[in-house]
Every structure is written in structure tokens, then in C-alpha cells.
Amino acid sequence: MKHLKYMTLMLFFICGISSCSEDSMDDRSIFTGTEQQKKEFDNWLLKNYVYPYNIDFKYRLEDHESDHDYNLVPSEYGKSVAIAKLVKFLWIDSYIEVMDDNSEFICTYGPKMIHLVGSPAYEEGQITLGTAEGGLKVTLYNVNNLDPKNPVIEDLNFWYFKTMHHEFSHILHQTIEFPQEFYEISTGKYLGSGWVNVTDEAALKRGFITPYGGSEVHEDFAETIANYVTHDAAWWNKQIIIAGDGATYIQQKLELARTYMQETWNINLDSLRDIVQRRSSEVLDLDLENLND
Numbered sequence: 127m128k129h130l131k132y133m134t135l136m137l138f139f140i141c142g143i144s145s146c147s148e149d150s151m152d153d154r155s156i157f158t159g160t161e162q163q164k165k166e167f168d169n170w171l172l173k174n175y176v177y178p179y180n181i182d183f184k185y186r187l188e189d190h191e192s193d194h195d196y197n198l199v200p201s202e203y204g205k206s207v208a209i210a211k212l213v214k215f216l217w218i219d220s221y222i223e224v225m226d227d228n229s230e231f232i233c234t235y236g237p238k239m240i241h242l243v244g245s246p247a248y249e250e251g252q253i254t255l256g257t258a259e260g261g262l263k264v265t266l267y268n269v270n271n272l273d274p275k276n277p278v279i280e281d282l283n284f285w286y287f288k289t290m291h292h293e294f295s296h297i298l299h300q301t302i303e304f305p306q307e308f309y310e311i312s313t314g315k316y317l318g319s320g321w322v323n324v325t326d327e328a329a330l331k332r333g334f335i336t337p338y339g340g341s342e343v344h345e346d347f348a349e350t351i352a353n354y355v356t357h358d359a360a361w362w363n364k365q366i367i368i369a370g371d372g373a374t375y376i377q378q379k380l381e382l383a384r385t386y387m388q389e390t391w392n393i394n395l396d397s398l399r400d401i402v403q404r405r406s407s408e409v410l411d412l413d414l415e416n417l418n419d
Contacts (some may be wrong), residue, residue, distance in 0.1 A: 167207055170417045174214055175240075179232045182239045183210055201244040201269040208274035208414035209242060209266065212282065215412060216405050217290045224398045233392075235297055239263040244270040248382030264293050274414040279406045283356045292352035299347060304386045309343050311378050316342055330368050350379045351387070355399040356406075 167185075174183040185206035201209070218232055227230050239262060246268040266286050312333055317324065321341040324332070334340040339349035354362060366373045387393040 151389070164203065166417055167203070167210075171210065171352075175210070177219065179236055180231055180238060181232075181236055184239060185210070186366045198243050199245040199270070204274060204415065205244070205269045205272050206242055207370055207417065208272055208277070209269050209286065211412065211414050212277070212286070212409070213290065216282070216287055216402065216409070217294075217419060219337040220398065220401045220405060221393075223315045226275050235294075235301060237262060237264045237293070237297065240313065241265040242269045243267045246271075264290065266290075277409050277412075277414065279409055283406075288356050291355055292348045295348040295351045296344065298387075302390050303389075304347055305382055308347060308379060308382045308386075311375050311382075312340075312343070312346065316340060316346070318342065320350065327368055330365055330376070331370055331372045333369070333372040333379075335365060335376055335379075344418065346379065347383065348385050350376070351395070354380060354383070355402045360402050 171183045175183045185203075187200050198392060218236070221232055222229055241263060243265060245354045266289065268285050271285065272282075315332055315334075317340050319341070321329075321339075322338045323336040324340060329335075329337040329340050332340060334346060334349070335353050336349045339346040366376065369376055384395045388400075
């Protein structure tokens, strides 16, 4: 799973007004979308997720699918539509394209459920970007923060798509493990939960592309792939310069990840990044509000 920590303040304010007269409750939902619209969205999800890829896309907050350790709110209808279209365009279709339109790959190895939550998941100052459970279910949080009219790719990657690539990397290595050589590159340097006290620059100098990558070897592998494909060459090269002596370890990990993805899954990691970057540049041209395909 992927976790980042921030300090936050949450304030909940409930205001009630009473009078001698009998007041009726307003039955209008704050989560816009008529029943007809939701039915159309459900049909769109069947066509674009369930039938081709065997992925159940849940946008209604279901109690048994939610983590009870957090105070959560449902995702709004319009934001759910936007995320569904973005996940298909930026994540599913990227892998389909890099594998020459082989949809069986996602159908076989993709998560069986994508679950949306409208709010961030806060607990004692910690914020969770996303979670995955045994390669079967991925939960994306803070969906209601998305602006479908003005999607910012940096925000999309931070909240959703580094998580998607990160968790999918876990699914792949849990199916077929990456080479033993990857374990050996940073032996003795992993910090477990102590990663939260490491700055970005310090992590790079230690040979990890992110602080979270320095928590444990499997997170290191997933962070290497997720950050490589969701950032352009200029960003990656900048991190390598900052890393100094740590750059050697980061580049060794990247090379092993490249070889693993190519030889094990027939995925060229550089081609995947090129596809993701091209699609990322096209996000502003997408219609994220209408179910027109």
C-alpha cells in the first residue's frame, strides 16, 4: 500500500434549526446525478470495465467495502464519471496500447475492483493516497477534489495514477517475483516505518526514488516503476542529479525493473512511459463530464 503523511485539521460543523412548526427534510442529494444518469453510468461501466476487463468499478460508498478506521464520504456522481474515464484513458488504455491491443493482459492481471471514496483518508495526521488488497481491489481516495473542467495532471498523478501504477506493479511481482538482484542493491538500507522521517532529497541520496521507496524492497520496486512512468525524462534526470552518489543505486533498480517488465511481461517500460506521457498531455482535451462513448 502507499501512504504519505501530512498534518491536517478537520472541522465538522452541523447546524440545526428548530421551530414550533413541523419542518420537512430536504430530500435532494448533494451528490448530483439523477437516477437515469446513474443508470446510464452503470451501463457505461459495464461496457467499459466489466465486460472487457472483468473489473467492478464501484462509485457508490458501500459499508462493507470501506475502511472503518477512517471517516469517509461518498464520491460525487460527476467526479466519479470523470475518474472512471481518466482511469480508462490513462491507465487501462496505456497498458493495452503498449501491448499491441492485447486486452487479455488487463482482464487477467488487473485488479478485480476499483473502489472510489470522495474524501481523503485521514488518521492521526496521516493521509492515505490509495490502498490495494491482495491484488484484487484498489481504493482511490479524495475523488471529490477533482475538477473535471480543469484536470491538472500533476494532481491526478499525485492522488490517483502513481497509486494505480504502484499497486499494479505489486500485482505483477506478486504473480511472478522480480529478480533477486533487486533485493541486493539496497540491502540494510530499508527503514520500515521510519521512512516518514526522511526528506525527498535524503531518500534520493540513499538510493531511493522516494522516501516511501525506502520503507521496504517491494515498495522500492513499485515506487521505481510508478514514478518512472508518471514523470517525464526531465523530472527523472533532475532526481538523478540530486541523488549524487545515490543515483547509481536508483539507475540499477530502474534497469532491473526494465528487464523484468520486458522479459516477464513483454512490456517495454520506456514505451509505456512514452504512452503515459503522451496521454497525460491530452487530458485537457478529454470530455470528462458526458458519457458519450
